[in-house]
Amino acid sequence: MATFSNASSKYKDIISKSRLLHSGSPSIYQLKPKKETFGTLTKLTVGERHVNKINKTILLVGETGTGKSTLINALVNHTMGVKWEDEVWFQIVEDEKRSQTESQTSDVIVYQVFDFKDKILPYSLTIIDTPGFGDTRGVELDLLVPQKLLVWFQSADGVHEVNAVGLVMKASINRVSDRLLYIFDSVMSLFGNNIEENIVALITHSNGTYPKNVLQALEVAKIKCARNEKNQPVYFLFDNCQHKERTEEEEFGLEHAWRVTDRGIKQFRTFMEKTGPQKLNRTVEVLKEREQLTSCIQNLVERIKRIEEKQKAINHNEEVLKKYEEEMKKNKNFTVEVDEVYKAKKPIKGGMWGLGFYDGAVTCTVCEENCHYPECTKAWSPRDCDVMKGGRCTSCTRKCRASDHVKEKWIYVTKTRKVKKTEAEMKQKYEENLAESGEKSSLLENLKKEINKLEADKTRFLEEAYQHVVNLNQIALKVHSGSTSVQLDFLIEKMKAKGDRVKVHMLEKMKKLQEEGNKGAVQSVWDKLKAAGKVVKGWM
Structure with missing residues (x-):
């Protein structure tokens, strides 16, 4: 007392x-x-x-x-x-x-x-x-x-x-x-x-x-x-x-x-x-929008990586088909070794920690994509995750329902393996991928169509990510902190490769404003995170 x-x-x-x-x-x-x-x-x-x-x-x-x-x-x-x-x-x-x-x-x-x-x-x-x-x-x-x-x-x-x-x-x-x-x-x-x-x-x-x-x-x-x-x-x-x-x-x-x-x-x-x-209702909007932006960019990186792996595999398979074209015509059961891109589940560190935090990854079981990873610590179930809006995901390709998602201690990763296939098996695969066209084409023609489809998907993904940055710029006092600095670099690089000068100019203007305002502070901290091995793989 x-x-x-x-x-x-x-x-x-x-x-x-x-x-x-x-x-x-x-x-x-x-x-x-x-x-x-x-x-x-x-x-x-x-x-x-x-x-x-x-x-x-x-x-x-x-x-x-x-x-x-x-x-x-x-x-x-x-x-x-x-x-x-x-x-x-x-x-x-x-x-x-x-x-x-x-x-x-x-x-x-x-x-x-x-x-x-x-x-x-x-x-x-x-x-x-x-x-x-x-x-x-x-x-x-x-x-x-x-x-x-x-x-x-x-x-x-x-x-x-x-x-x-x-x-x-x-x-x-x-x-x-x-x-x-x-x-x-x-x-x-x-x-x-x-x-x-x-x-x-x-x-x-x-x-x-x-x-x-x-x-x-x-x-x-x-x-x-x-x-x-x-x-x-x-x-x-x-x-x-x-x-x-x-x-x-x-x-x-x-x-x-x-x-x-x-x-x-x-x-x-x-x-x-x-x-x-x-x-603070506007603040909640800014924070959720930024979380969605981060997840969109990370998901985009993985999708583009998968697209580039597929393009690499298709180019390799095209060379194989041209090399053994005559043998495959003579023998329908003739098999060739080709590259096949697939998705696998990779365990990650996670689980409950602190007072009520649950570290894991929200993934879509329909799209087989990582919708919120890393830094998904608050939500215990997908429906409560920040990437969900109106009961649907803002991150995955099909914008699937929250019920199509899980939060677990694993993520999807893209891998490539060697498999033996006949021409008929390969043709069936690519015809399934291009079923909406309603056209029957040769296997090599289907490969070229698949390449074009992947390029169109890449463009769509980039446009979606760019719009997230624009929206955040309109509502936030500062458009970005450490993580979005790297996101802007990524978008600028991809938009330059796409040849979209207008969007490159807008993104570079945002980046310049950030650099002038922060004098390298964000990058200094981001460098420390990279040195500590905390930066998201695929952004570097």
């Missing part, structure tokens, strides 16, 4: 439900929030919710070590009305013994602060804390953040609007690093165009002076965010030492630090009151 010796009596009820971490000036208490989990989701709540109370929702994103956890505690204390003279400090974020290069937050957590029994707050506060990007445990963890946020946005118990997206940065930076650029790009790619006016810089470890270097760094990096009347990025300043012991030597400086943070939070609060919340 906590004691009240150094705390204002107005917090006695709160303190009685908290754990004393440190006695002194200030006395530090760990709040004991109510913990709820919804699959992979974690929500921590303190106080009692009033349905009619105004709520402010903040999404915090930043590099590991920028002080997000301390900032969350400061926001909570301000909402609770804690003053310097109260000599008390509350923590809602649990301390974890980890290095400064390893994130203190390992999952997306939502903190909610409502009214207390003896204290009515000016508004309730919801803070979405994302894992620190780019820590030492590997950049592949960063790729899960958008998926976890999408789960929150879609959940009935989750978050459906945001007042501000806070990009947490240290006051000491004078350039936006590749890692920070990657963070910002990842966040912006989550949202539609309507979120830009809600994105602000939350500058930590500040002494309260004008952050000239930080603002210049944001300008150079061309970070899209809200702007003030001077056309500067909107920013708010915070210090990170409210919890430090107030010794005689440090009390003056710590009081100044308190005032810096108090002023920053008040200004931030005013900004949120003037700027309306953004509904």
